[in-house]
Amino acid sequence: MISEHSNNGCEHAIVVRHLKKSFRKRKRQRYFRYKVTEELAVNDVSFFVSPGETYGLLGPNGSGKSTLIRILSTLLIPDGGEVRVLGHRLPEEEKAVRWKIGRVSVDAAFYKKLSARENLLYSAHLYGLNPRSAEKRAFGILERLGIESHRFSDPLEEMSRGMQQKISIARALMINPPMLLLDEPTTGLDPKSRRDVQKFIEQLREEEGTTILLTTHDMAEAERLCARIGFLAKGKIVAEGTAAELRQQAGVVSFEDVFIRLTGENLSEDLT
């Protein structure tokens, strides 16, 4: 049973209890006949994240990680269970949650023809921020992530995936959110960009106390960044704890072996 509060008496930043989410799929049989099937993407998942904690969700492709992130970012409505984000119930208080979360997803979703500056200013207007101060904050983040200021006016389509992902991080942090949802933020990045992003996440946690929910396929990244890790397989959390606890539970040394042992799955093909 998950309590409403963390050890230090503060309310948990994220509380998920018995969460369920399924999707209906319509498959065409013959002519106008369709077969409707229901796939359970998240099946009775419960976990919590304390304020300022970095919690990792690891699982193979299709295990329900992105569905969980979408529910927490108010994009999907759960079929059952309870979800609380920063004290707000979802989906009832989704408006309040939207002001307080930033999200970075695996594909940096931008208007590729627009420049970094134009994309960031567009977001600043959406969140009702003062464009000048939001721009200053975003550019500060980008400089810390190693992007040179002369690239700010370049269209995003002319930038590498790593640079686009860094701009996506700047966009999420521009609103100064107390919670960050990072959905495979380093997938497909070169080692230098990946290290830049990981270092920045560490700094963010230490300096700002931001609560972070991270999904990743990178075991080393999860071990480095996350205080606790939950393994998700076929929509269920199959193991949870610190990296050391999970290692002990699996009885193997390599964290990749821990993942395979506890989830019963091979590592994803897109493991980088």
Place this chain on the structure above:
Amino acid sequence: MARLILLGGQQMLAFVFRNYHLTRRYFGWVVVFSFYAVVNSATIALIGVAMNDPRLTMTLVIGAMMWGFLSQLFNDVSMAIAYERWEGTLEYTFMAPVSRFAHLIGESIYAVFYSMIRLFLILIGVALFVDLDLSHTNWIGLIVTLMVSSLAFIGLGLIAATLPVMSPERGAEATNIFQGSLLLVSGIYYPVEILPAWLQPLAKLSPATYALSACRKLMGVGSPADETGRFYGAPISAILPELATLLLMGW
């Protein structure tokens, strides 16, 4: 309350800002599509010139212009959601604390401005091919009609915009079929009366029918030409029934 209004205004401005910069970045395509629209309108208008019939020419010019304006407006508004889905930005827009009202009104404001500027550029382009006498056109009435008919078309566009949310592919397909049906039944280039009897009632449901009727009156197509062949545009009072119907549809 004032803070909420200011926030809503800024969020609407976000979509105007974004669309303005997208237009700027896609300027090459804007020129290409505008060129095509000018040539399309001019070739339609030249049918009237070939027939040596100024009234027919004017009818065709008005039809081409108005359809160019209204279809652009409808397209921009109705495809607002589908476009974001193609760009992959829809989830970010939907998880931002923006009401759908502010979102779609912001899109509509830019669409009206863009469609109007495009309309006047096309009019200038068509004037290079066709000798148009617009000296007695009721321009104020025309602008009023454009604004009022915009409301009705924005309303239709907003309804259509929600279709791709329900079904991405089918929704976009349905929007195009709907737009084509409006072109057919609204009497853009011909009187509605020549349509098959079973189709004619549908013309009454299309805002384009009333917008065109008003524009023809304001440009004098419905009135007899004087001895020099000039058409005299009617005053706004003559198009009050059309304006009232359009307002009602927009509401």
